[in-house]
Structures are given as structure tokens and as C-alpha cells.
Amino acid sequence: MLLSSLPIPYLIGNLKNLINLALDGNNLTGLIPNRVNKLHSLQHLSLSNNRLQGSIINDLCQLESLSELNLANNMFTGAVPECLGKTSLHQLNLSFNQLGSHLPPSFWSLKNILVLDISSNTLSGIISPEVSNLRAIILLNLSRNQISGSIPTTMATLITLQKLSLAHNKLQGPIPESLSGMISIELIDFSHNHLSGAIPKSLESLLYLKSIDLSYNLLDGEIPNGDPFQNFTAQSFMMNKDLCGKSQLQVRPCRRGNKHISNKVMLAIKCSVPIMVVILVFIGIVFLKHNRDDANYPTNRDLTNLDAPTRISYYDLLQGTNGFDEGNLLGSGSFGSVYKAILPNEKIVAVKVFNIDMEEAFRSFDVECAAMCNLRHRNLIKIISSCSNDDFKSLIMEFMSNGSLDRWLYSHNYCLDILQRLNIMVDLAAALEYLHHGTLTPIVHCDIKPSNVLLDEDMVAHLSDFGIAKLLSEGLLETHTKTLAIVGYMAPEYGSKGVISFKGDVYSYGIVLMEMFTRKKPTDEMFVEGLGLKDWVSKSTPHSIINILDVNLLHQGNPNISNILPHISSIFNLALSCCTESPEARIMMTDVVVSLKKIRSYLRKILETCH
CATH class of the missing domain: 1.20.5 (Single alpha-helices involved in coiled-coils or other helix-helix interfaces)
Incomplete structure (x- = not known):
């Protein structure tokens, strides 16, 4: 709806429970009212494409829950508030305004920022070497400003960065050789600056680089011709009079040798x-x-361990698994097998050996390494090290003595009681909450199911197998994939369109939560003719849940079953909230953790009374 030249109402501060406020593309004028600081629950604020004026008020910094702020395409003037650099923003877009002065030093401390776009303003100053602090950044756009100085070499540490634009500024000096460290980069735009020197040949190692624009600079020397430069056109290098290279790049040919030494x-x-x-x-x-x-170590080692690197060779693994004997096989999957191993120091570990004949297995190995190397949480499986060369790739993980949740749930030898099941689901929810909201680069697991939940000797649950996980890119809340998870646990939008988002993990979690207390797999043969686990639970809640509850829980002879059933009903309702058809309507994992812990507290009191 297009508003007619109206200001943002002052009374908007009364909406204290508001989570998302989007007023983009209207004809709003005037200032942002300072009562916006009363919106303590606000997570997303978008006021782009309006005619708002004045300075960006410091009151926005008081919104502690705010993760996304979009003020693009307005008429804001003055300096960028320094306090914004001290927030926990994940996305910040201030592009196409009239902001001036220097970027505040605090901006280089936005450790959680994924998308930072301050393009098309009149900002001056330099890019601080402390830009290396933006460890989670995926998109950085500082183009069309008055930024001077050189490109800092420390920018090479931004290994998650995918899109970088510094175009239309006043940058000088060379392009740093070290930028080859930006291993995820897909787009580089340094056009319309005063950069000089040669184009670093080291940039040929940027395997994902799809676009580069170095036009309108003062560069000289030979244009690199290795991948990915073979795919770039003359447009990428035009108006650099001293460059040389292939004729199709419309530059002079390079001289080979010199006869007059x-x-x-x-x-x-x-x-x-x-x-x-x-x-x-x-x-x-x-x-x-x-x-x-x-x-004694004929195999090259590629070891990954941030805490205390443990050197583990292929020879150690071969000895520890008895030659990868089937007697030590813990399980097999699409991309490889997992073996139990005993290291020379007598530590028992699990070794995941990837199938090197499958391209997907190589990709899975890289994904697991990228996803797990910086993760630290008690409910995630710990990667101790890795062993890798051209013919062998494996991950060495902590050994889970009690195996998988799937094994326990469907065993005939032992039965999980109500509190054990609830504890495991709280652990799993905490792991997903951390992946979605507690990491610098948010991760979608994509394959939540009981066989990927492992239990240690204390029955604490650990989420494992990140082989098809996705790191959300470009600051988006979703992405796409062609790699599908197990049927029955997949969210509808994942299975039909390959759409990946946090809400897909939430859906899968809801299915596992139902399975946990019904002891019915979503692929059980009883679910035919359009009836699924979710529909079965929905039709039985709240009045007939005793008919769908795992009979093992009823056989435990609990005299207070009538007092327990309402809380079991709350668990099923929570699971159904996770599994709504619309992703937007699904509950967040942060709320799931809170709700399950409350239910667990009530159940403990009831069960303690029974005993």
C-alpha cells in the first residue's frame, strides 16, 4: 500500500511486541521518531525506498534484538552513528543516502555482520586493517563513496566473503597478493579507482570467482590467464593502458624476453x-x-583441529581400525562409512571415511570441514582431526559409546523413559538453536533424523553428519540445493523446490519430536493414502493422544499417567507448530528450547511426586 507523504507515526513506539516492521516503498517523509527505541522485541526493521530525512538516530542502537536494519534509498544525512558498530546486527543496508564523514572505527568490530552495504553515499577516510574482524561477512559493498588509501592486506582473512565491491572510490596502491586468501569470493569490483601495479597472479587460485571488474584504474603488467581468468572478457580490464595479455582482452600483447640485456x-x-x-x-x-x-607416514596429512592439533596419520587409522575391518564398522551412509578406531594413545574415536569414487563425497568432506571447524557446542559432535590426500579423505570424531538415537528408539532390549526422551530433544533443540542463531556464519543442517543424533556415555545427545549442510550466503534467510535429505523428514518446500532455510530444520525437528513419543517413523507402512505422521498426530491431539503414545511409555506403569498426558499433549502441539506448511508460520528454535524446558520442569515435578 502506498502512503501519501506521511511521517512515521510517533505512536509506533507503543507496539512493544512487534518483531518485524517493513514500510518499504511508500512515500514516508520526515524523521525516524525516537520512540522507536521502545520496540524492544523488534528483530527486522526495513524503511527503504522512502523520503526519510535527517540523521540516523542513536535510538536504533538501543534495539538489542535487532538483527536486520535496512534504510536504503532515503535522504539521510550526517555521519553514520558510531553506536551501530557496537550492535549485534547481521544485516545493515544504508546505501543510496547522503551520509558523509568517515566510517566510525567501531564498524570494523561488527563480528556478527553478514551483509554490510553502505554504497552510494559520500563517506571518506580509509578501509581500516581491522576489517579482518568481520569474520562472518558474506557481502561487503563500500562502492560509490570517497574512500581513499589502499586496500588492506588483512582483507585476505575474510574467508566467508563472497561479494566485494569497492568501485568508484579513490583507492590507491597495488591489489594485495594476499587477497587469494578470500577462498569463497565470487565477485570482485575494484573499478573506477586509482589502483596501480600488476594484477596478482595469486588470484588464479580463487576457484569460485565468477566476476571481476578492474576497469578504469592504473594497472600494468600481464593479465593472469589461469582459472578463473580464462572466462573474463575485455570489459573486466578496460581503460588500464599498461596492461598486456591475450588479444581478445583488447590489450597489447606481452613481450616475451629481452634481447638487449x-x-x-x-x-x-x-x-x-x-x-x-x-x-x-x-x-x-x-x-x-x-x-x-x-x-612410517607415507600419506600426506591435512589436519583440522583448532584446539590442540592432533597429528593422526593414515597408518594410525589403518592400525586402529584393523584395516577398516567390518568388525569395527559403526555404520554406512551415502558418502562413506564410519569405523571405530583405537589410536596409539589408546583413545577411542570414530573415523568417517569418505567414498573417493563419488564427487558428492568430496563435496561432503569439504562441507563438513567448513561447517564444523569453528563450531563449539556440547550438543554437536566434536571433530578431533582429519586425514586427507588425493586417495583418502576422513574425519576423526569423538566416539559416542551409546550409538544413535535411532538404535535406542527402536531397540527391543531397552527403552527410553519420558524424561530421557525429553532431555534428548532439548539437547537437539539447543544444537539447532546454536547453528541457526549462535554462530558467526549461520548453518542449516538439512538432515535432521534420529540416526544423525548420537548419544554419549551420559546419554547427552550430539548432532552429527553435516555432509549436506548449507552455510547461508548473501545475507539471505534461504538458499537452494539439489541435494535432498531423507523423505519423511524433509520440509515441503525443501522436497518440492529445494529451498533451504532455518525453517526447514525446524520442520524436520518437529517430525523427530513426534517420532520420539509415538515411536513411529514418518515412513512407517501404516502411513498410506495421504495419511502421514503429522496428520495422525494432529487428528489425535489433544483428546486421543493415549492412542498414539508409544506403548512402552504406558507399560512403565506410571500411576500418574493422567497428570502426564496434558504435558505430552503440549509436546505434540509444539511439534505441530514446527511442522506447519508455511515456513513463515513455523516456530523458531529459540522458542522451542524455552517451551521444552518448561514442559520438562513440570514433568520432573510430577514424576518426583510419583517416586
Whole structure:
């Protein structure tokens, strides 16, 4: 609805429970009312494409729950508030305004920021070396400002960055060689600056780079021709008069060699040759000695462990698993198998060996490494190390002595009681809450099911198998995939369109929660002709839940079953809230954790009274 030149109502501050406020594309004028600081529950505020004026008020910084702020395409003036750099924002868009002055130093401390777009303003100053603090950043757009100085070499540490635009500024100096460290980068735009020197050949290692624009600078030397530069056109390099390379790039050809080498150069070459020979001989001796020392470790190691790197060789794993014998096999999946192993220090671990004949397995190995290397949570499986070369890839994980939830739930030898089941589901909810909201780069697991929930010796649940997990990119709340999870646990939008979002994990969690207390898989043969686990639970709640409750819980002879059933009904209602057809209507994992803990508290009191 298009409003007619109206200001934002002052009384908007009365909507204290408001979570999402989007007034984009209207004709709003005037200032942002300072009573907006009363919206303590507000998580998303979007006022883009209006005619709002004045300065960006500091009152916005008081919104502690705010994760997304979009004020793009307005008429805001003055400086960017320094306090915004001290918030926990995930997305900030201030583009296409009239903001001036320097970027506040605090902005380089936005450790949770995913998307930062302050393009098309009149900001000056430099890009601080502390830009390396933006460890979660996916999109950084500072284009069309008055930013000067050089591109800091520390930008290379932004390994999650996918899109970087510094175009139309006053940047000088060379393009740092170190930018090859931005391993996830897909787009680079440094056009319309005053950059000089050669284009670093190291940028050829950026395997995901799809677009680069270095036009209208002062660059010289040869244009790199390795991947991904083979796919770039002349538009990427135009108006750099001293560049050379292939004719199709519309630059002069590079000279190969020089027939007129000076006497001084020849003398330098003659003097340096003996020195180089001595150095090469020394390196050869060291190399041979190193090979002798490593005779028992013929496999290259690629170890991943941030706490205390543990050197584990292929030989150690071979010995520890008895040659990957079937007697030590813990389980198999689409991308490989998991074995029990005993390391030389007598520590028992689980070794996930990936099937090197499958391209998807290689991708799964990379995803698990990327997803797990920075995660620390008591309810996530811990990766101790990895062992990798061209012919072998494996992850070494902590061993879970009680196996999977699937094994316990469908065993005939033992039965989980009500509190044990609730504890496990609280653990799983806490793990998902951490992945969705507690990490620098939010992660969608995509494969929530009982076989991926492992139990340690204290029956504490640990979520495992991140082989098809997705790191949300470009600040979006969803992405797409062609890799599908197990039928029955998939959200409708995941199965039909490949749409990945937090809410897909929430749906899968709801299905597992129902399965936990009915002991019925969503693929059980009883579910035919359009009837599914969700429909079965929905039709039985709240008046007939005793008919769908796992009979093992009823056989435990609890005399207060009538007092327990209302709380079991609350659990099923919570599960149904997770499994609504519309993703937007599904509950958040933060709310699931709170609700389940309350139910657990009530049930404990009832069960303690029974005993």
C-alpha cells in the first residue's frame, strides 16, 4: 500500500511486541521518531525506498534484538552513528543516502555482520586493517563513496566473503597478493579507482570467482590467464593502458624476453648462479632427511583441529581400525562409512571415511570441514582431526559409546523413559538453536533424523553428519540445493523446490519430536493414502493422544499417567507448530528450547511426586 507523504507515526513506539516492521516503498517523509527505541522485541526493521530525512538516530542502537536494519534509498544525512558498530546486527543496508564523514572505527568490530552495504553515499577516510574482524561477512559493498588509501592486506582473512565491491572510490596502491586468501569470493569490483601495479597472479587460485571488474584504474603488467581468468572478457580490464595479455582482452600483447640485456644484469646473473646452486643442494639434503624421518607416514596429512592439533596419520587409522575391518564398522551412509578406531594413545574415536569414487563425497568432506571447524557446542559432535590426500579423505570424531538415537528408539532390549526422551530433544533443540542463531556464519543442517543424533556415555545427545549442510550466503534467510535429505523428514518446500532455510530444520525437528513419543517413523507402512505422521498426530491431539503414545511409555506403569498426558499433549502441539506448511508460520528454535524446558520442569515435578 502506498502512503501519501506521511511521517512515521510517533505512536509506533507503543507496539512493544512487534518483531518485524517493513514500510518499504511508500512515500514516508520526515524523521525516524525516537520512540522507536521502545520496540524492544523488534528483530527486522526495513524503511527503504522512502523520503526519510535527517540523521540516523542513536535510538536504533538501543534495539538489542535487532538483527536486520535496512534504510536504503532515503535522504539521510550526517555521519553514520558510531553506536551501530557496537550492535549485534547481521544485516545493515544504508546505501543510496547522503551520509558523509568517515566510517566510525567501531564498524570494523561488527563480528556478527553478514551483509554490510553502505554504497552510494559520500563517506571518506580509509578501509581500516581491522576489517579482518568481520569474520562472518558474506557481502561487503563500500562502492560509490570517497574512500581513499589502499586496500588492506588483512582483507585476505575474510574467508566467508563472497561479494566485494569497492568501485568508484579513490583507492590507491597495488591489489594485495594476499587477497587469494578470500577462498569463497565470487565477485570482485575494484573499478573506477586509482589502483596501480600488476594484477596478482595469486588470484588464479580463487576457484569460485565468477566476476571481476578492474576497469578504469592504473594497472600494468600481464593479465593472469589461469582459472578463473580464462572466462573474463575485455570489459573486466578496460581503460588500464599498461596492461598486456591475450588479444581478445583488447590489450597489447606481452613481450616475451629481452634481447638487449645489460652487462650489469649479466654480471648479477653470473654471481647469483653459484649461490643458488648452494641453496638448492642444502634444500635437497634437508628434504632427504625429512623423508627418512617420515618413512612410517607415507600419506600426506591435512589436519583440522583448532584446539590442540592432533597429528593422526593414515597408518594410525589403518592400525586402529584393523584395516577398516567390518568388525569395527559403526555404520554406512551415502558418502562413506564410519569405523571405530583405537589410536596409539589408546583413545577411542570414530573415523568417517569418505567414498573417493563419488564427487558428492568430496563435496561432503569439504562441507563438513567448513561447517564444523569453528563450531563449539556440547550438543554437536566434536571433530578431533582429519586425514586427507588425493586417495583418502576422513574425519576423526569423538566416539559416542551409546550409538544413535535411532538404535535406542527402536531397540527391543531397552527403552527410553519420558524424561530421557525429553532431555534428548532439548539437547537437539539447543544444537539447532546454536547453528541457526549462535554462530558467526549461520548453518542449516538439512538432515535432521534420529540416526544423525548420537548419544554419549551420559546419554547427552550430539548432532552429527553435516555432509549436506548449507552455510547461508548473501545475507539471505534461504538458499537452494539439489541435494535432498531423507523423505519423511524433509520440509515441503525443501522436497518440492529445494529451498533451504532455518525453517526447514525446524520442520524436520518437529517430525523427530513426534517420532520420539509415538515411536513411529514418518515412513512407517501404516502411513498410506495421504495419511502421514503429522496428520495422525494432529487428528489425535489433544483428546486421543493415549492412542498414539508409544506403548512402552504406558507399560512403565506410571500411576500418574493422567497428570502426564496434558504435558505430552503440549509436546505434540509444539511439534505441530514446527511442522506447519508455511515456513513463515513455523516456530523458531529459540522458542522451542524455552517451551521444552518448561514442559520438562513440570514433568520432573510430577514424576518426583510419583517416586
